[in-house]
Amino acid sequence: MKHIKIFAPATVANVACGFDIFGFALNNPGDEILLRLKEKRGIVISKITGDKGMLPEEPEKNTAAVSVMALLDYIKSDKGFEIEIHKKMPLSSGLGSSAASAAGALFGANILLGKPLEVKELLPFAIESERVACGTGHADNVAPALLGGFVIIRSYNPLDIIKIPTLPELYCTVIHPSIEINTEYARSILKSEISLKDAVKQLGNVAGLVTGLFTGDYNLTGRSLEDVIIEPFRAKLIPGFYDVKKAALMSGALGCSISGSGPSIFALCSSGETAEKAGKAMKEVFNKIDIQSHVYISEINEEGPKIIES
Amino acid sequence: MKHIKIFAPATVANVACGFDIFGFALNNPGDEILLRLKEKRGIVISKITGDKGMLPEEPEKNTAAVSVMALLDYIKSDKGFEIEIHKKMPLSSGLGSSAASAAGALFGANILLGKPLEVKELLPFAIESERVACGTGHADNVAPALLGGFVIIRSYNPLDIIKIPTLPELYCTVIHPSIEINTEYARSILKSEISLKDAVKQLGNVAGLVTGLFTGDYNLTGRSLEDVIIEPFRAKLIPGFYDVKKAALMSGALGCSISGSGPSIFALCSSGETAEKAGKAMKEVFNKIDIQSHVYISEINEEGPKIIES
Numbered sequence: 001m002k003h004i005k006i007f008a009p010a011t012v013a014n015v016a017c018g019f020d021i022f023g024f025a026l027n028n029p030g031d032e033i034l035l036r037l038k039e040k041r042g043i044v045i046s047k048i049t050g051d052k053g054m055l056p057e058e059p060e061k062n063t064a065a066v067s068v069m070a071l072l073d074y075i076k077s078d079k080g081f082e083i084e085i086h087k088k089m090p091l092s093s094g095l096g097s098s099a100a101s102a103a104g105a106l107f108g109a110n111i112l113l114g115k116p117l118e119v120k121e122l123l124p125f126a127i128e129s130e131r132v133a134c135g136t137g138h139a140d141n142v143a144p145a146l147l148g149g150f151v152i153i154r155s156y157n158p159l160d161i162i163k164i165p166t167l168p169e170l171y172c173t174v175i176h177p178s179i180e181i182n183t184e185y186a187r188s189i190l191k192s193e194i195s196l197k198d199a200v201k202q203l204g205n206v207a208g209l210v211t212g213l214f215t216g217d218y219n220l221t222g223r224s225l226e227d228v229i230i231e232p233f234r235a236k237l238i239p240g241f242y243d244v245k246k247a248a249l250m251s252g253a254l255g256c257s258i259s260g261s262g263p264s265i266f267a268l269c270s271s272g273e274t275a276e277k278a279g280k281a282m283k284e285v286f287n288k289i290d291i292q293s294h295v296y297i298s299e300i301n302e303e304g305p306k307i308i309e310s
Numbered sequence: 311m312k313h314i315k316i317f318a319p320a321t322v323a324n325v326a327c328g329f330d331i332f333g334f335a336l337n338n339p340g341d342e343i344l345l346r347l348k349e350k351r352g353i354v355i356s357k358i359t360g361d362k363g364m365l366p367e368e369p370e371k372n373t374a375a376v377s378v379m380a381l382l383d384y385i386k387s388d389k390g391f392e393i394e395i396h397k398k399m400p401l402s403s404g405l406g407s408s409a410a411s412a413a414g415a416l417f418g419a420n421i422l423l424g425k426p427l428e429v430k431e432l433l434p435f436a437i438e439s440e441r442v443a444c445g446t447g448h449a450d451n452v453a454p455a456l457l458g459g460f461v462i463i464r465s466y467n468p469l470d471i472i473k474i475p476t477l478p479e480l481y482c483t484v485i486h487p488s489i490e491i492n493t494e495y496a497r498s499i500l501k502s503e504i505s506l507k508d509a510v511k512q513l514g515n516v517a518g519l520v521t522g523l524f525t526g527d528y529n530l531t532g533r534s535l536e537d538v539i540i541e542p543f544r545a546k547l548i549p550g551f552y553d554v555k556k557a558a559l560m561s562g563a564l565g566c567s568i569s570g571s572g573p574s575i576f577a578l579c580s581s582g583e584t585a586e587k588a589g590k591a592m593k594e595v596f597n598k599i600d601i602q603s604h605v606y607i608s609e610i611n612e613e614g615p616k617i618i619e620s
Contacts, residue, residue, distance in 0.1 A: 019506075021514045154518035154534060155511070162521055162530065193503040196329075199512065199539065201465070204331045206516050208464035211472055214524040220472065224464060229509065 002037040002112055005309035008104025009148070009301045010089045011096035012172065012266045013140035016225040016257035017205035023096075023140035024150040025301035026172060029089035031097070032308065033064065033104035037112040038080040043069050050087030063098045064105035067129035071109060074125070075116045081109055090294070092183065093176045094260035096141030098133035102126045103145035107305035119304065122146060123161065134183040141260065148304030150213060166300045167216055171275035173267040174259060175244065175282045178292040181237050186261035189233050198228045218254060218270045225255025225268065238263045240289050247281035272297065312347040312422055315619035318414025319458070319611040320399045321406035322482065322576045323450035326535040326567035327515035333406075333450035334460040335611035336482060339399035341407070342618065343374065343414035347422040348390040353379050360397035373408040374415035377439035381416060384435070385426045391419055400604070402493065403486045404570035406451030408443035412436045413455035417615035429614065432456060433471065444493040451570065458614030460523060476610045477526055481585035483577040484569060485554065485592045488602040491547050496571035499543050508538045528564060528580045535565025535578060548573045550599050557591035582607065 008031045015022035038044075043065040045057040059065035064083055072079065083105055091097050106122045126142035143161050144151040154160040205224045212221030235241040238258065244265055248256040252274040253267035265282065269275040279295040286293040318341040325332040348354075353375040355367040369375035374393055382389065393415055401407050416432045436452035453471050454461040464470040515534045522531030545551040548568065554575055558566040562584040563577035575592065579585040589605040596603040 018513060018517065020510045021517055152514065152517045152521060154514040154530075160514075160518070160533070162518065164521055190506060192506055194506050194509055196500060196502055196504055196539070199504055199509045200330045202509065203328060203512060203516050204462065204464040204470075206513050207328065207331055207462045207520050208470070208472065210517050210520040210524075211462060211474055214521075220464075223470070229506070 003310070004035050004108045004112055004307060006033045006035070006104040006108040006305050007308050008033055008100040008107070008305045009145055010100055011141045011144045012174070013096060013260040014227070014230065014258070015209070016227040016231070016255060017202050017209055019227070019230050020138060020140055021153045021206070022150070023144040024166065025144040025148045025304060026174070026296070026298040027301045028296050028298040029095065031088050031100045031104055032086040033101060033108055034084040034086070035105065035108040035112060036082040038082060040080050041072070041078050042080040044082045045085065046082045047084040048087070051085070051091060054091050055085065055087070061132065063129040063133045064101040066132045067102040067125045068105050068109045070125040070128050071106060071122065075113070077113060079113065090176050092180055094181070094258065094262045094264040095174065095176070096145055096260060099126065099130060099141030099145045102129040103142055104305045107146065111307070119146060120161070124159065136187070146304055149300065149302045152210070164210065164213055166213055166302070167218060167221065167270070169270050170300050171269045171272050172298050172300065173248065173253065173269060173275045173279045173282065174264050174296040174298070175279065175286070176264045176294045176296070177238065177286050179238065179263050181261060181263045183261045186234055186237060190230060191233070194229050201228050221268070222254030225257060227257050231257055234258050234262050238265070239291060240285050241265065243285045244282045247285050248278045251278040251281045253278045313620070314345050314418045314422055314617060316343045316345070316414040316418040316615050317618050318343055318410040318417070318615045319455055320410055321451045321454045322484065323406060323570040324537070324540065324568070325519070326537040326541070326565060327512050327519055329537070329540050330448060330450055331463045331516070332460070333454040334476065335454040335458045335614060336484065336606070336608040337611045338606050338608040339405065341398050341410045341414055342396040343411060343418055344394040344396070345415065345418040345422060346392040348392060350390050351382070351388050352390040354392045355395065356392045357394040358397070361401060364401050365395065365397070371442065373439040373443045374411040376442045377412040377435045378415050378419045380435040380438050381419060381427070381432065385423070387423060389423065400486050402490055404491070404568065404572045404574040405484065405486070406455055406570060409436065409440060409451035409455045412439040413452055414615050417456065421617070429456060430471070434469065446497070456614055459610065459612045462520070474520065474523055476523055476612070477528060477531065477580070479580050480610050481579045481582050482608050482610065483558065483563065483579060483585045483589040483592065484574050484606040484608070485589065485596070486574045486604045486606070487548065487596050489548070489573050491571060491573045493571045496544055496547060500540060501543070504539050511538050531578070532564030535567060537567050541567055544568050544572050548575070549601060550595050551575065553595045554592045557595050558588045561588040561591045563588045
């Protein structure tokens with residue numbers, strides 16, 4: 001039976017100033033998705049590990065299955081898949097766990113089906129699966145998870161996704177504290193109206209961050225990593241957030257904010273050494289307030305999902 | 311007596327999606343500022359032409375004089391200037407008329423004083439003069455007027471201005487209809503709160519526009535020239551605005567919106583030919599509703615003010 005095993009990257013969405021429009025992919029952590037092609041229509045989730053029994057095996061509730069089924073319907077295929085999902089990243093952590101599984105499954109299924117679509121064309125199916133996972137069809141995790149690199153979602157309707165370069169020495173520290181934040185709740189506490197003044201600040205930072213990435217200006221990239229719209233609300237959901245952020249910046253990180261809807265916190269750094277130092281300092285803050293945490297250090301993942309076995 | 315004559319460019323602020331953060335300079339129109347160095351402290355505005363008697367000659371009310379006086383104070387100079395201002399652009403038109411005069415005067419004065427400051431360092435004095443001219447110290451006209459090119463104001467406090475590249479074939483059509491809009495009024499009709507949803511759209515377009523300019527992608531640049539926050543309000547102050555915009559886009563313009571707080575309307579085009587065509591079509595719309603208008607066609611001014619006589 002034809003099979004393929006895929007690495008599917010975790011992702012950092014929002015990236016401080018870019019609420020719902022920025023995201024980038026990581027090399028660490030990432031899920032492993034194994035797919036076996038079947039000659040019979042239908043998806044079976046045959047195994048899930050690393051999820052502490054949290055993920056649904058029913059195909060209509062599982063994001064990997066939902067997205068692959070949408071692909072099969074679109075290309076009018078009568079094939080099917082048996083899928084194993086090996087979670088190597090925490091769930092509900094703000095690291096795009098559901099997006100990773102969907103992106104990895106789609107990427108692998110498309111290959112086993114003989115590449116009927118370009119990778120970029122798989123995106124709508126992944127977005128659809130986000131609707132199943134968190135109620136809204138956001139693209140800031142699935143787009144970087146599928147395409148790799150740093151991604152702008154310029155528009156949702158029509159969908160307009162642009163991948164831009166990142167800096168060669170950019171490292172990301174991610175710390176995941178063992179607290180739970182529900183994505184829908186994290187979205188519900190946001191105000192539906194914001195001040196024009198704050199919007200202008202955010203527009204300036206978005207323009208600055210994109211410019212910093214294009215010009216290789218680490219300093220500009222760092223000072224543009226400022227979020228005056230979302231972070232003030234979501235920070236309240238993460239005990240010690242501002243101390244963790246301070247620890248990252250004091251360690252030399254370019255900038256630090258909440259990854260997606262949290263509780264993970266990311267810091268961008270201009271070297272692996274600084275990223276390690278920031279990770280240690282951030283963890284110490286959580287230790288002091290008796291919150292267990294896990295640190296990941298990673299370069300930006302530029303390629304998206306990749307085949308690790310076939 | 312040492313003298314210098316400076317060309318000072320008109321500017322397009324906001325540039326659709328970049329309210330208060332984007333601006334670019336034009337080669338046409340532009341003011342001419344003549345400065346004569348005096349050994350005695352103080353500024354005299356000796357002549358103003360082309361303003362239909364509208365501009366104040368009192369140094370404390372005239373933006374060119376205010377900005378040069380601030381420069382003299384800053385460098386503790388006991389020199390003075392006699393300044394002639396020859397307006398070659400309409401006042402209160404949304405083309406940065408006061409910013410041009412201030413930028414040109416500062417640029418010239420700095421040269422006659424032996425260049426005590428870098429051009430970029432003149433910016434705070436120009437911003438201060440904007441406070442005199444329109445009540446708020448905005449930089450989206452003075453920054454491109456002084457520095458030339460396409461400019462991002464990432465932050466006002468601290469001031470953080472970044473000049474980014476533009477596209478080689480970019481032309482701008484500006485049409486100035488003979489109607490008056492007061493800048494303060496145009497600002498007062500804006501809502502101080504906006505929806506988070508609109509802010510996200512605007513963030514996406516700002517990221518898209520910057521990316522389009524860096525990557526030389528005319529199509530992306532064009533589709534990012536969308537303003538869902540400010541244009542819907544200010545469009546009401548310009549009769550026929552949406553028809554003029556439609557005429558520009560139908561002529562092949564990449565995008566079209568209000569220049570600054572209006573009433574001028576700008577369209578960016580990927581060739582001089584298209585810019586001419588758009589200008590004619592836009593003017594026809596105003597003709598039909600009996601509004602006189604003047605069209606300017608220009609490349610992006612990359613150098614800022616320049617010496618035309620010394």
